[in-house]
Amino acid sequence: MSVERDLVSPEPVGDEPVIEATLRPKRLSEFIGQQRVREQLSLVLESARRRRRPPDHVLMSGGPGLGKTTLALIIAAELGAPIRMTSGPALERAGDLAAILSTLTEGEVLFIDEIHRMARPAEEMLYLAMEDFRIDVVVGKGPGATSIPLEIAPFTLVGATTRAGLLPAPLRDRFGFTAHMDFYEVAELEQVLHRSARLLGADLREDGAHEIAKRSRGTPRIANRLLRRVRDYAEVRAQGVITREVAAAALDLYEVDAEGLDRLDRAVLEALLRKFGGGPVGLSTLAVAVGEEPETVEIVAEPFLVRQGLLARTPRGRVATALAWKHFGLTPPPGAYGAEAGPGLFDDQ
Ligand SMILES: Nc1ncnc2c1ncn2[C@@H]1O[C@H](COP(=O)(O)OP(=O)(O)OP(=O)(O)O)[C@@H](O)[C@H]1O
Numbered sequence: 122m123s124v125e126r127d128l129v130s131p132e133p134v135g136d137e138p139v140i141e142a143t144l145r146p147k148r149l150s151e152f153i154g155q156q157r158v159r160e161q162l163s164l165v166l167e168s169a170r171r172r173r174r175p176p177d178h179v180l181m182s183g184g185p186g187l188g189k190t191t192l193a194l195i196i197a198a199e200l201g202a203p204i205r206m207t208s209g210p211a212l213e214r215a216g217d218l219a220a221i222l223s224t225l226t227e228g229e230v231l232f233i234d235e236i237h238r239m240a241r242p243a244e245e246m247l248y249l250a251m252e253d254f255r256i257d258v259v260v261g262k263g264p265g266a267t268s269i270p271l272e273i274a275p276f277t278l279v280g281a282t283t284r285a286g287l288l289p290a291p292l293r294d295r296f297g298f299t300a301h302m303d304f305y306e307v308a309e310l311e312q313v314l315h316r317s318a319r320l321l322g323a324d325l326r327e328d329g330a331h332e333i334a335k336r337s338r339g340t341p342r343i344a345n346r347l348l349r350r351v352r353d354y355a356e357v358r359a360q361g362v363i364t365r366e367v368a369a370a371a372l373d374l375y376e377v378d379a380e381g382l383d384r385l386d387r388a389v390l391e392a393l394l395r396k397f398g399g400g401p402v403g404l405s406t407l408a409v410a411v412g413e414e415p416e417t418v419e420i421v422a423e424p425f426l427v428r429q430g431l432l433a434r435t436p437r438g439r440v441a442t443a444l445a446w447k448h449f450g451l452t453p454p455p456g457a458y459g460a461e462a463g464p465g466l467f468d469d470q
Pocket residue numbers: 131132133140141142144145146151152153154184185186187188189190191192313341342345
């Protein structure tokens with residue numbers, strides 16, 4: 122990935138997890154945004170506290186960088202319980218999961234990130250564990266193999282997934298509570314930024330926070346990352362004070378534009394508009410036009426462009442919307458996709 126790409130990637134980059142750990146809110150009251158999820162979760166936790174029982178298992182779905190891991194840590198903190206963290210891809214065999222489940226203590230929180238990527242045998246073991254706090258351990262091989270039931274301590278599973286649709290129904294149904302994490306509003310990201318600036322000792326002004334928030338693609342992880350870059354710039358060129366002008370100049374330098382689009386996003390849209398008259402054009406042709414692999418265009422650039430309503434994926438190819446034309450200061454042609462009087466010809470795939 123290029124430097125610019127790393128700047129707006131929702132995935133953690135380099136040694137970022139270490140820095141992120143210092144910026145995580147520790148309690149539910151400090152967690153910004155996601156109001157509905159927060160309210161629902163505080164009810165689940167409060168009633169568990171009153172019943173003196175571990176709460177129902179919790180599933181969190183939403184894109185990377187929206188705070189799923191943070192929320193899992195908060196759940197454990199609010200319950201005063203220890204937390205064990207693992208991820209779907211690490212649970213290749215049922216034995217991997219059995220080793221964890223059989224050593225959980227009562228009330229412990231087990232966090233499984235990317236739970237949709239767990240191997241099938243582990244998944245099946247999890248069903249029984251979630252429902253009856255029991256696992257069947259298979260001893261021996263072949264016809265002589267026997268299965269020994271083993272009781273495990275009551276625990277709370279917190280699963281996180283970016284792809285809730287990929288979870289098999291029997292697994293999804295065993296969660297008592299599902300939290301859908303949405304992209305954040307600009308005002309919420311401003312709060313995230315002010316909080317992080319306090320922790321980092323950065324002098325972030327109101328209008329500076331607004332400018333960074335607008336360019337953060339609705340994602341706290343990206344907001345925090347842009348803040349660190351802007352702070353570096355401000356220290357060297359503006360006595361450490363982050364105003365709107367300073368934030369804008371820094372992010373322009375890093376080629377993250379006013380809407381959070383970076384160089385690849387813009388290259389894709391410009392090719393679509395200027396070389397193909399707004400489309401429709403096939404993915405591979407578009408990729409050649411910007412000198413990238415089709416996967417890079419499809420996985421890295423398109424999701425954000427689609428979400429922003431700038432690009433549509435249609436059965437006939439990629440199309441620039443009326444909004445995309447306007448973003449580049451161009452007049453959308455009559456019947457441009459998404460224009461008010463537009464034909465609404467294409468269905469998004
Ligand atoms: N609601 C929030 N308030 C304040 N900071 C937040 C919030 N949500 C996320 N963050 C910050 O954003 C960063 C990324 O969050 P986190 O690691 O929890 O995301 P995630 O959804 O688990 O992402 P991934 O699935 O990619 O690990 C952390 O530094 C965290 O402090």
